[in-house]
Every structure is written in C-alpha cells, then in structure tokens.
Amino acid sequence: MDTDSLRSIPAVHRFTDDAAIAAYRPLLGASAVRTCVNEVLEAARAAAQTGGALKFDLLRERVLSALAAREAEGLISVVNATGVLLHTNFGRAPLADAALDAVSKLGSGYSNLEFDLESGDRGSRYERVASQLCELSGAQAALVVNNCAAAVLLVLDTFARGREVIVSRGQLIEIGGAFRLPDVLRKSGAMLVEVGTTNRTYGADYRDAWSERTAIFMRSHPSNYRVEGFTAEVDAGSMAAMARELGVMSFEDLGSGALVDLSRFGLPREPTLADEIAAGVDLVAVSGDKLLGGPQCGIIAGRSGLIDALRRNPLLRALRVDKMTLAALSATLALYAEPGRLRDIPFFTMLMTPLDDLRARADAICSATSDARSIGVSARDAMSAVGGGSLPTSTIPSAGVALTSRETSVDDLAAYLRRRRPPIIGRADGDCVLLDLRTVRPAEDAAIIAAIMSAPACE
Numbered sequence: 065m066d067t068d069s070l071r072s073i074p075a076v077h078r079f080t081d082d083a084a085i086a087a088y089r090p091l092l093g094a095s096a097v098r099t100c101v102n103e104v105l106e107a108a109r110a111a112a113q114t115g116g117a118l119k120f121d122l123l124r125e126r127v128l129s130a131l132a133a134r135e136a137e138g139l140i141s142v143v144n145a146t147g148v149l150l151h152t153n154f155g156r157a158p159l160a161d162a163a164l165d166a167v168s169k170l171g172s173g174y175s176n177l178e179f180d181l182e183s184g185d186r187g188s189r190y191e192r193v194a195s196q197l198c199e200l201s202g203a204q205a206a207l208v209v210n211n212c213a214a215a216v217l218l219v220l221d222t223f224a225r226g227r228e229v230i231v232s233r234g235q236l237i238e239i240g241g242a243f244r245l246p247d248v249l250r251k252s253g254a255m256l257v258e259v260g261t262t263n264r265t266y267g268a269d270y271r272d273a274w275s276e277r278t279a280i281f282m283r284s285h286p287s288n289y290r291v292e293g294f295t296a297e298v299d300a301g302s303m304a305a306m307a308r309e310l311g312v313m314s315f316e317d318l319g320s321g322a323l324v325d326l327s328r329f330g331l332p333r334e335p336t337l338a339d340e341i342a343a344g345v346d347l348v349a350v351s352g353d354k355l356l357g358g359p360q361c362g363i364i365a366g367r368s369g370l371i372d373a374l375r376r377n378p379l380l381r382a383l384r385v386d387k388m389t390l391a392a393l394s395a396t397l398a399l400y401a402e403p404g405r406l407r408d409i410p411f412f413t414m415l416m417t418p419l420d421d422l423r424a425r426a427d428a429i430c431s432a433t434s435d436a437r438s439i440g441v442s443a444r445d446a447m448s449a450v451g452g453g454s455l456p457t458s459t460i461p462s463a464g465v466a467l468t469s470r471e472t473s474v475d476d477l478a479a480y481l482r483r484r485r486p487p488i489i490g491r492a493d494g495d496c497v498l499l500d501l502r503t504v505r506p507a508e509d510a511a512i513i514a515a516i517m518s519a520p521a522c523e
C-alpha cells in the first residue's frame with residue numbers, strides 16, 4: 065500500500081468544516097453529512113491505491129454532489145420548463161399566494177377545524193368549503209376528500225357495494241398513476257356493467273342494461289385522451305334524466321373539472337362542475353389540483369341527501385382531508401368569487417401570460433448568455449400543454465429558448481440541467497433541449513441563465 069498518498073488524503077474535518085458542505089447539516093442532519101464525507105473519502109482511499117487523485121477541491125466537489133443527490137431524495141423545488149402547466153410528476157397545480165398564506169396561518173396554530181364557535185359544540189370541518197363550492201357550482205351540498213380517486217371510491221362504496229354500476233365502454237379510463245376505473249369499481253365492491261362500444265354508446269344501451277340490481281348510471285370524463293371521429297356518448301343531461309326515470313342514481317367522474325369556462329382563455333370549452341350540476345347529475349366528482357388550480361383533493365358535489373349519506377360512511381374517516389388542504393382549498397375558491405382575482409391562481413397566471421412577454425423573456429435570456437462557452441442559445445416559439453390529464457389535445461402558443469450543446473449529446477445536456485440546483489427540466493426537441501417559459505416563473509429565468517453560463521466546456 066502507498067502510505068504517502070494515504071497520508072495526503074485531506075482530513076475529514078476540512079470537509080465537515082467547509083461552509084458549503086456544512087450548509088447541508090440543517091437539511092440532512094449532521095450524521096448523514098458525515099456519512100457522505102466518509103463514503104467519498106473511503107472511495108478516494110481505494111482509488112489512491114491505484115493512483116487516483118486526492119486533491120481537496122476535487123473531493124469536495126464529489127461530496128457536494130453526493131449531498132445534493134441525497135437532498136433530492138426528498139422534495140426539492142424544480143424549474144418546470146416543459147411547458148406542461150399541470151404536470152403530475154411535478155406536483156400538478158402550484159398554489160396561489162393566498163392559499164399558502166392560509167396554510168401558514170392555520171397550520172402554525174389551532175383553528176376551529178371541528179368546533180362550532182356559536183354553540184361551543186363539535187362542528188364539521190367541511191362546512192366552509194362546502195358552502196363556497198355550492199355557491200360556485202349551484203350544488204345543494206359538497207364534500208372534500210383526499211383526491212378524486214378517493215371521491216370515486218367513496219361514492220361507489222356508499223351507493224353501489226354489491227350492486228351494479230353501468231358505464232359506457234368508451235369511458236373505462238385509466239388515468240396516469242394507476243387509477244383505472246374498473247379497478248376502483250372492483251375495490252369498492254361494485255359490479256361493473258359495460259355498455260355500448262369503444263366509440264359509440266347510446267341511451268338505449270344504458271336502458272337495456274338496467275335491472276333491479278342497478279345502483280348507478282355513471283359517466284367518466286376521458287380527461288387524458290380523446291375518442292375522435294365516428295363517436296357517440298350519452299350526454300350528462302340525458303343520462304341524469306334516464307336515471308331519474310328508472311329510479312337509480314346518476315354520477316359523473318368529471319376528473320379535471322373546471323370551475324370556469326376555459327374558452328375565454330383560448331382553450332376548448334370543458335364542461336364545468338356547474339354545467340354537470342345544472343344538467344341534473346346527482347353527484348359529480350372532480351380533482352382539486354387540476355384545472356381548479358388548488359391543493360390535491362377530491363371534491364364531490366350534488367344532492368344534499370346523497371352527500372349526507374357519504375358523510376355517514378365510516379370510510380370517509382380514512383379519506384378525509386387535513387386542515388392545511390381545507391385552508392388552501394378555501395383560499396383558492398375565494399379567488400374564484402372575485403373574477404378579477406382569478407389571475408392570482410398560478411394556473412391562470414400562466415394561461416393568461418401574453419405571448420409577447422414570453423418572447424421578450426426568451427430574448428433577454430439569449431442576450432444574457434451570448435458569451436456562454438459551451439451552450440448555444442436561441443429564442444424559439446413553442447407550444448405549451450395543459451397536462452395533468454386534462455385537455456389532452458389542446459395546446460397554447462408559447463415561447464422559450466432552445467439550447468444546443470457544442471460538446472455533448474442532447475441527453476447529456478438535459479442531465480446536466482437536471483443536476484443543477486434548482487434542477488431545470490426541459491424537453492428534448494431534435495438536437496436541442498427546449499425550455500418553454502410559460503411554465504417558468506420570471507424569477508426563475510436567472511437560474512436558467514446561470515445554468516447556461518456555468519455549463520463546463522470540455523477540454
């Protein structure tokens with residue numbers, strides 16, 4: 065063994081005392097930081113025997129990147145430059161400042177979550193958001209659970225256990241993240257009765273399938289795909305009327321569920337929660353963190369007698385939301401009550417940003433990086449998408465920057481951007497990585513510029 069090089073391995077305390085390394089202590093804990101240092105030195109010691117390098121600066125870089133990787137095993141902020149507004153992998157809808165303020169205020173202390181201040185008795189945690197949801201949708205009553213999948217499960221468990229649910233074959237959907245409607249149906253103890261064909265289902269199909277065993281006529285919104293061409297589905301109003309006539313319940317899993325008409329933002333007209341309630345559907349379920357732009361949750365709105373039955377189901381106890389979700393949802397819904405404030409919800413801020421603003425930012429990034437050594441930067445028009453299992457076929461004109469590496473492949477360039485802090489996630493587009501600025505906050509442009517400027521040039 066070469067004792068000289070072992071002696072020349074820098075001492076552990078030089079690493080643990082280093083300011084950049086020590087900065088990880090509050091995040092990861094002192095012992096995890098020490099473990100990382102020891103692992104890197106261990107590997108260096110082994111490499112030293114075969115003539116590996118032992119320079120402090122080099123080892124310090126290795127420790128820092130090991131620590132950064134360790135930190136990213138938990139949640140860290142990323143710059144979403146994919147142009148997908150509601151990206152399930154990136155946490156779907158960013159929250160409005162008002163929602164975050166409410167979470168911070170109510171989360172840091174006690175609240176009247178389940179306490180009626182008038183009577184001094186136990187109260188219901190759902191009251192306030194329920195009345196907001198009723199005002200916005202025209203529903204008689206509403207309830208909030210953990211997500212839309214939980215909402216569907218609760219409805220089916222409450223009303224269709226051991227009975228039949230009739231669904232159009234064209235609506236037996238799978239949403240990303242392993243939500244398959246037939247599986248949820250089975251789990252709830254309901255029996256699925258598929259009617260119609262993949263592309264065409266008629267009212268008569270529901271009617272023919274109806275029997276004494278039928279509990280629910282169900283519609284499910286194909287949020288993340290489209291059946292196009294020679295198609296027919298039974299609309300919500302006709303299904304609800306038929307269900308009423310035959311004495312069964314009507315239920316719609318609206319999923320992405322918009323609360324306002326998105327056509328005023330240049331998107332296709334999506335049915336809103338209010339539309340489905342007005343069409344007479346008994347219960348409607350939607351997600352809170354898709355087109356609504358709020359926290360992860362599932363909303364069920366509809367007839368008060370049915371909502372009461374849901375509230376009595378013991379399963380609700382397992383699916384209920386906490387005070388932070390309720391605080392964030394309530395604050396988000398309050399922004400809907402004042403039309404001028406809709407733009408304070410990040411999803412709508414992004415939708416409403418004028419194309420010229422994005423082009424100007426792209427130009428500014430190009431100018432600021434004209435001296436970059438190893439990355440070529442050019443402004444480029446792009447197309448953003450709503451995403452999150454919503455509006456699968458519609459795109460929004462956008463702008464961004466196309467990055468090309470003079471030294472490495474597109475994959476390596478994308479990997480370099482992901483390793484940055486904050487990580488920057490773009491999309492590969494031919495020979496470049498495209499960074500779409502519609503989903504990037506203006507304050508994050510600086511991180512993009514810094515990443516471009518400090519990309520290493522190969523020797």
Ligand SMILES: *Cc1c(COP(=O)(O)O)cnc(C)c1O
Pocket residue numbers: 211212213214239243284285286287288317318319320350351352361362452453
């Ligand atoms: C997204 C979606 C779901 C699942 O919603 P989560 O809130 O993610 O549980 C269910 N049904 C439809 C139609 C959806 O679009």
